[in-house]
Amino acid sequence: MDNLRQKAKELLESKTVNLVIGYENGTNGKARAVFITDPEKTGKLIYDERCKQNLAVYLNKHEVKHYGKIAIVAPLMVMRSILVLVSECQVKKENIVALGIGEDGSLLDFPSLEVVEKYVAKIPLGNPQSDQEILDKLNAMTMEQRRAFWQNELERCFKCYACRAACPMCYCLRCTVECNQPQWISAPAHPLGNLEWHMLRTMHLTGRCVSCGDCGRACPLNIPIHLLTMQQAEEAFHMFGVRAGTSMKAESALSTYKPDDKENFIL
């Protein structure tokens, strides 16, 4: 942790970056995001198992972009999010310094995002184990059971869009739900409107979700919607062999193809 603080301090002092995004101690024993511009305040920075939020969500915010060069505390999910955002031209790679956090919590030295790419390439990627276990259970259910499960869960959604706000990939200025010519998504939070919204969100994140789980954590009703995008992340990997957030090239699963993609349902 001292290394992290030291490095952040150096970066701010040398004006290599103008802002450091990291975690600090919040209220009720929780960790929360912190935005530091003063090198003397880098002592606030922490990193431990409470730091679960995907900080990359801030990178695309106007208020943050304003700072130009930014350092960000980056555990694996943040690294992958950064790579997705760079590949989708949302942040400039020269503007980001990743303060990488290894799996053991140690500070990793990333002189450039190319090194991040190389680091990510070496790590086995997938969903968090606890989530994958639930997914496996759901996948073992019958279609009817799954329908009942999701109907029951999604019924409760009241469309606050916290899931959208928490996701670094949901950065569109205008979301499809906000289109009314035509009205793609039924506006009210009724079962159909909810289903449509979550189908849309899931499809839009297919091949782009880095399995951070922030959408599920953001949900005030604890609807496990992160399972939808996590399932698709696995599906995309199995079907197309690509994982989101491994490269800075624009190679998202649904904007590329292989002539020999294999499916078994087209007549």
Next chain:
Amino acid sequence: MSRIGVFVCHCGENISATVDVAKVAEEASKLPGVVHSVDYKYMCSDPGQTLVKEAIKEHNLTGVVVAACSPRMHEPTFRKACAQAGLNPYLSEMANVREHCSWVHEKSEQTTQKAFDVVRTMVSKASNNAALEPIKVPVTKRALVVGGGVAGIQAALDIANTGHKVILVERSPSIGGHMAQLSETFPTLDCSQCILTPRMVEVAQHPNITLYTHSEVESVDGFIGNFHVKIRKKARSLDEDLCTGCGLCTTKCPQKKIPSEFEQLLGTRPAIYTPFPQAVPNKPVIDRDNCTFYKTGKCKICEIVCPTKAIRFDQEDTILEVEIGAIVLATGFDVKHSDFFPEYGKGKYKDVIDGLQFERLASASGPTQGMIRRPSDGQIPKKIVFIACAGSRDPAKGIEYCSKICCMYTAKHAMLYKHKVHDGEAHVFYMDIRAGGKMYEEFVRRAIVEDHVNYTRGRVSTIYELDGKLIVKGADTLLGAQSVEIEADMVVLATAGVASEGSEDLAQKMHVSYDQHKFFAEAHPKLKPVETNTGGIFLAGACQTTRDIPDSVAMASGAAVKVAALFSSDLLTREPIVARVNRIPGPSHSTCVGCFLCQPVCPYQAIEREDIKDRAGNIIKSLARINEGLCQGCGTCVALCRSKSIDLLGYTDNQMHGEVLSVLEEAFV
């Protein structure tokens, strides 16, 4: 509120026999927005069309739905009729109630119901239609031909003869390509250079052709009719205006032993050289990698002997920028060399050569003056084995395709050898003989029957050297796969033809798609063989797949006609079915977030990046912009865009969504 007219056609009895057309017309008249609805025997007839035209004027229609046959049949007819009556043609729609309804169902209530549903859906679409104007693009009437082989030469001459300017770019110091290297051509055995060199001279002298040899395409921007091309003119190290091509420098150059590319490394050339005596232009070039002066700083003999003082050692590459309207790619092919075949010695046996090398040996102007002498010791080989399909049709070598030209040239090689070495033995190993072409089969027969070339159907598994002989081990599959061993003096491999070096790079520069073997991809395998998927770029010759001279020339003329057609008018008119990124009100307020995931989706590279800058020149927003010259209107980007910032004119989200809602509405009103 829209004012739509519905016109239900009987098509004689084709529709009315199973569909109650009167009922459809009557029900349609009750649809919201419909102000006029009639049925008629033949809508496409002159009186039928007049009915539509008059209704447009009389009822001041804002949209027309003709319920009749498939739009693939008569959409243009009714669009034209609308235009004649002063209605924008893109406000008319056709409801397909013949091919998709009356012809595929029996007469029944359901059939009439379906016909009405189709009409209602198209009324919905028509009410969402907007007037569209055809897109007009100006055309620069100057063509670029890349590659100066026989295909490029033909294309350049054909275009130039239609009166348009042509720039021909060739990367080697002379035009001529592979055809200039060939000895004689099948099936007539006429001398290749004799028929080619007059064409080469014609290119050099044509007033409409500008020739840049020793030059390469550096970059290409723009789109059909409006390409901006940079050409790198590599330094020749001499002043071409002063050089008379006397050739004195080439005879005095102390470096004489450089393997000649033109002679396929079987002959030598000096460091200042023209590739072959009939080169066009006949101006030498200094090979700086092998020149004594560039290597040691001393020599300059060429400069001393040059009577016109044309040598320029300090010359640098120059970049030319030109505006181009159409491009013909004619970059040809390469052949694999013997080092590609570990089983045939991987290039370590000097006397295992490829077909192009044999051409040079057989050529009267070649390194052996047309005597067939083997490279290792200059002896005349008494027994030659020719191996067809060396590499071709071999998935294990990564080349699944048939190279197409080898059967014929192998027969020619064997024949030439027998003509030159009367007591020689020629053996050919082949998989199949593919001699489809005028006088081709007869030619192969002649080799077998008249010139006694031994054809063995089977593959050669290995070649090894033993006591100065090449042991060729193969199988004769017509004799029950019996193994065959031949002690040969020389082996000629009819090696696979492959895409020419650098074609992948060039394709990327041109935004032309290419296949897995790096050959350029045609727009349609049957109906658009000379077009590419990029508008305004055409293909000629072996850059699309290996092909022989007659095919290459025919294709080049085809490409030339396409270019001439493009140049036949000042403006290019296109259907306005193109995608558009929303930029209202003003691009800085576009909902496009500039993720550019749509870019790789577009098969036409029509999606560009547009940077919106503030007054100080800082980029405040980047968004996608569709180049309407390139967009073909598939709409794949539209379905991909998450913020719904792209729409496809003619098939807008609103139209398609409206159709889906309308098609599922409840029965008759």
Next chain:
Amino acid sequence: MEQFEPKLVAFVCNWCTYAGADLTGTSRIKYATNVRIIRFPCTGRIDFMLISKAFANGADGVIVSGCHPNDCHYTSGNFHARRRWMSFNAMLTFMGIDPDRIIFSWVSAAEGAKWADVVNQSVEQIRKLGPFTEYQKLVQSGIEEENFNG
């Protein structure tokens, strides 16, 4: 009891399947009347939300059809569409929505008979599955809720 007549919508591309269906007509091959065709320029244009819209508006089944792989008029639209449908199918399966409600096929401009087969088979398949009540219930409860609230 009267036989259930399902409602199907077909989203087809202009160049292959639409033309193929035209050929079915010119060949006078008969097929079930349950399907309504909507013409798209390319399967690549078909937004997955349109399928969901079709169900929400009372379709019991949807047919999606375009050019065979490598035959796309626009070179690659159908390849992109294929990935989209593979993902969409996976998602529906995971959400417990029967993907058998959607029939995907490649029908070329020369396959008039295949189009008739695809339609007939799809109608039979959807007829066996019965009305898409699961989805329509969602719509119904939505309407009720709206009425209640409004």
Next chain:
Amino acid sequence: MKLGIYPGCSLTGSARDYNESVFAIAKACDIQLEQVPDWNCCGATAAHNMNKELSLSLPARILAQAEKAGLTDIVIPCAACYSRLMVTQHELNNDPVLKNRISEIIEMDFKGTTNILNVVQMIDLYVSPVLKEKIVKNFSHKVACYYGCLMVRPYKVLQYDQHEDPQGMDNVIRLLGGTAIDWGYKVECCGAGLTMSKTEIVGMLSGKIVKDAARRGAQAIVVACPMCHSNLDMRRPAINEYIGEKMDIPVIYITQAIGLALGIDEKTLGLQRHFVPVKMAEYIPPVPESKKQKAKEPTNTI
């Protein structure tokens, strides 16, 4: 350095010399070789001619045993075993359904993650790097490296060396200070499994190999496969009968060649077990065949 080893049946029987030399050079280069526990027959040629599932199950069980024992890398000196295990791993990793089926049959979990090495790969990775400092006398002989079919084919599966003109052993010989000749029969078939049933065919096929090596002045044929070795060595009488002349060119394993260079004594390397005596020290190359009268070739020469 610890590696797993799967010896297979040959190395415990007809190819004991191979086994001994593999262990001898491993010991000299500080490689610990640990046998895959409770291994079984790989099925060799017999199984895949009879029953596909059996032919996959046998190797799968061996690999599963290795996985269970935590042996991530295993060396397989016998080229036939190497081929079978490689083919099995390849097939099962490309067909999840079959993988499950085979896992059920062998009642073990098969992951398909083992890194399988043939003997030359093991040498390249762990012996060659230390060879220079360990060589006590140069193996300064002219030899013909013979690869046979199973070490390099099918290329799609093995992805090892250039299958038409492999160089693996040639490079090792050069490292040892020897000369690897260029010859025509590097990857030809020796007759392999026909050694019991059709000895005369083995005589012909192996005969051509021996003859070409000898007439190009090779002092020995170097192999890395027990099958090749027994056909070229044990079947020498049949070979001699085919050639119509007594051939005394010895056949040694690549591991024995290394062993000799490392100064390991001949007995430890199992050289005394060969049918054709190996006297590398005092070996005098025969007069090249071309200078003698040519033997009759029964093949169809045109």
